[in-house]
């Protein structure tokens with residue numbers, strides 16, 4: 001029930017964060033990857049929101065995700081566009097590929113779904129091991145997530161068939177020492193005013209200090225670290241920024 005992105009959660013994701021919807025990230029990643037010819041990996045690829053525009057821009061991208069429901073959306077969206085990237089069901093913690101990548105990209109704050117510092121450090125090391133020499137890791141963190149869901153919140157979407165999906169979110173735990181929050185995400189599907197199905201997800205997020213992440217990346221072996229605020233490459237993050245992007249390199 002923790003960060004599982006089940007059937008209704010994936011349906012909501014696909015309605016709300018549809019293919020190509022950008023938070024400024026898709027343009028930014030496309031620009032930062034300009035000139036990359038070799039294979040690129042997107043861990044936690046989800047429904048393909050970012051993957052598909054990158055494929056359409058000519059990049060050789062593949063991805064994995066822990067949620068089969070998310071992957072099913074991604075597979076369907078790719079098939080509808082005659083795209084056939086390698087997609088697999090794997091997790092951050094255990095993924096493995098025989099080949100090495102020229103770049104690994106993790107948009108949308110997905111790394112914050114790893115709730116434990118030691119586990120996240122191991123995942124960053126796994127990224128390092130899957131990069132070719134001189135390969136780059138680029139990912140986003142959302143500093144504002146530590147203040148998300150402080151108040152109960154309800155949102156709704158109309159489905160493709162005219163049903164209603166609602167999401168009620170409520171923070172239930174904040175661990176200041178572990179730097180994590182847990183929210184209850186309740187997804188409801190309503191058909192003709194009647195509740196057809198429900199899903200409850202415990203949504204755990206970890207927030208990071210910028211220096212903490214830089215030290216963790218250095219400990220994993222990365223070099224040439226650049227941290228940027230709100231998708232302005234090289235501009236140090238400042239108070240009020242919505243997103244912080246880290247870019248670093250596996251040395252040759």
Ligand SMILES: C[S@@+](CC[C@H](N)C(=O)[O-])C[C@H]1O[C@@H](n2cnc3c(N)ncnc32)[C@H](O)[C@@H]1O
Nearest residue numbers: 005044045046049065066067070091092108110
């Ligand atoms: C915020 S979505 C990001 C999707 C996509 N990358 C994007 O930019 O829109 C987070 C994704 O992380 C996946 N996820 C959560 N925990 C995971 C884990 N331990 N390993 C791999 N994927 C995971 C979820 O299934 C979900 O698809």
